[in-house]
């Protein structure tokens with residue numbers, strides 16, 4: 001398992017949180033998604049053999065929340 005922390009400046013409310021959690025959870029291999037609205041950060045845990053950080057970043061952009069990796 002691999003854990004990455006992302007920063008996405010467009011996160012502002014619970015709607016954003018739900019959109020991101022639902023969208024990222026839908027990626028095969030992702031086991032958990034946590035959104036911190038205040039910090040505008042997302043922590044994603046995934047199986048590195050089934051998913052890639054790039055896949056998560058692409059899905060974030062697709063959902064309307066372009067993100068960058070800050071840790072992991």
Ligand SMILES: [Cu+2]
Nearest residue numbers: 012013015016
């Ligand atoms: Cu929002």
